[in-house]
Amino acid sequence: MTLSVTNTLTGEREEFEPRNDEDVLLYVCGLTVSDDAHLGHARLWAHADVMHRWLAHEGYDVRHVENFTDVNEKIVARIGEAGESEPEVAEHFTSHVIRDMRGLNLKRAEVYPRVSEHVPEIVDLVETLVERGYAYESNGSVYFDVTAFDDYGKLSNQRLDEIETQGAAAERSEKRHPADFALWKAGAVDPGDIAEHRDADLDPIDEPEGLTWESPWSEGRPGWHVECSAMSMTHLDDTIDIHVGGRDLVFPHHENEIAQSEAATGEQFARYWLHVGLLQTAGDKMSSSLGNFLTVEEALSEYGVDVVRTFYLSTAYRSEQTFGESEMREAEERWERLERAYETAVDACDSTDAYAKVEAEAFREKIAETRESFQTAMNDDFNVREAMAALLELATAINRHVDDADAYDFWALRESVETFEDLGGEVFGLSFGDEATGDGTVTLAEELVELVLEVREAEREAGNYERADDLRDDLVDLGVEVQDGDDGPTYRFE
Structure with missing residues (x-):
């Protein structure tokens, strides 16, 4: 029996036929690093991990990419609580996510791209969409024109006239159609958008905040949806085999990924869309915003990794749990x-x-x-x-x-x-x-150090030398001596 999957794009069970017989290109929508990961997030990770493992078991070379969204208004809203700037907050929670991924015994992805290091690719993609007539500039922001893409709504099975307004209220006057979505946002994050996600006990942020970059249209920030398209196409290809994400991302995130990617390349973006059902607790979706969650760290401490993984393995990925x-x-x-x-x-x-x-x-x-x-x-x-x-x-x-x-x-x-x-x-x-047994403790520690060093090298390549130095200092504080050499960094436990 060959592998068959339920493809959200067609709504049908289909025999899995990758682009070629040797490798599988797998993209997983990763976490926005604005809080500690909880068991709802980890359910997606665990099922994507088992998919990766099974495909590898069946002989495929799996090229697995999973992103960190480290540029987002939710991250800015945590300034003063988990760091003094957007990068510091993102770094804080990214390190926690890496810890949790290793604690859950997930196979490593080929790469974990971050939005902040892919802004040039994002700008290039937006420029292509403008040049091809699928996007337009308005007051320094750029929006995707949903009416220009004939297949818009094909993933979520919605008609264009049924789709609700996308984006913040402040964007509505700038858009030609209510369903158009932002590819590039002029300026920093608006205080109103920050307040929506900021803890009421924290002092309000009264001025625009967050990183900005130069672009042909304005100094600003990338839109949420365009980020995954740019990172996927940078590290995999214009067409990938499997795109995995939570069911709550079908619309608008994945619908918009399809539109902007296929409009830019003229090629099918993903052959198979697999969506993981949500984790429920007390009748509601487990969610950071609802506060009804157990963090991965807490769950691993209370139950252990094997019990947590066995829990996820009791229910098929498409079903709610x-x-x-x-x-x-x-x-x-x-x-x-x-x-x-x-x-x-x-x-x-x-x-x-x-x-x-x-x-x-x-x-x-x-x-x-x-x-x-x-x-x-x-x-x-x-x-x-x-x-x-x-x-x-x-x-x-x-x-x-x-x-x-x-x-x-x-x-x-x-x-x-x-x-x-x-x-x-x-x-x-x-x-x-x-x-x-305890024999795995040293191996886990080594894997954690190696992953932190990978993050540090990415920061250095991006020119973020201060953040790279901070990571090295953190390792030193933990008793890990790092030596930089011509062949890359080495380390030893003190």
Whole structure:
């Protein structure tokens, strides 16, 4: 069975056919770094991670790009609370996101581009849209003309005359059509837009605030939607295979990405659009604005990474999921069943009761059936719920064999251990054996340091030397000595 996915663009289940047989271009809409990440954000990360892992398991070279939006009025609204400038606030929360991603055992993307380092590409894209007649300048801002793009609304299945006004109220007098959206905004962030997101306990910001850049139209800032198009096309291609994001981004964000990208290139932007359902708690979407969330850091501290990942693996990505104590207890029980069965298989395999010539046919058949069922489920639109059920059935088979047999089937036990490590570990990202003990602590620390150094190098390349120095100083404070050399930075733990 080949992989099939539910494509939001067509509303149909389709056989997955990438641009070529060797690699898959995967773009994930990342986080606006204006707050600590919560379990709702992490649900998208976890499912995108499992998609990446399964595609790699099936032999594809996955080129995975996931952005950080570090230029946004929500970030400006946190000035004085998490930093003294927009870059400082963004840096503060970006470092927290990186920490949380590593804590969740996510495979690294090929690159994590940030808006602030891609303004030249954004300006170039906006210029192309103006030149091709899809965008227009108004009072120093630039807007996309939705009436010029015939397919506008094709992702969200909306008619143009049904679409509500987009953007802030202050933009309405500048736009030709209420649904036109900003590609470039003149000036800094308006105090009114800041106030909408600012904590009432903080002093108000009375003057425009935030970074600005020069452009052919004005000194200003990029619009939200254009950023992902520019970063995706910079690091992947004009056409990508899979675009993943939360269901709440279908409109306007992803609809606008399609319009501006395809208007600029004349090519299809993304072949498959996969949207992850929202995480619910107490009947509402888990959201920073509602305050009904548990941060990733808190969840990892309370439950551990394997329980959190097992929780996400209990529900297919397209479905809504409910978070609560009963759901987390169930996830904990499932993880413990898997972990105990794995340890039972390892102990039995390494015992003197395991023999080379013992053949437990029913047990061997269950292992083969597990692999087949797991593959069938994952190729059925990444159905992690059914794939997890296959692993849990294998856990039962291991326990039955060890409890009932006088002599163990060594071959079958070894195969069951490898099945857990291959499917549960490599594909699901769960930790078995030594990885679940303190042996993984040093590895995690090394990965965190290496990721911070990658961020530091990006800052240096962008000319942000002060921010790069601050990152180095932070590492030193944590006991990590960094040495810069011709071949790049090296480090050691003091």
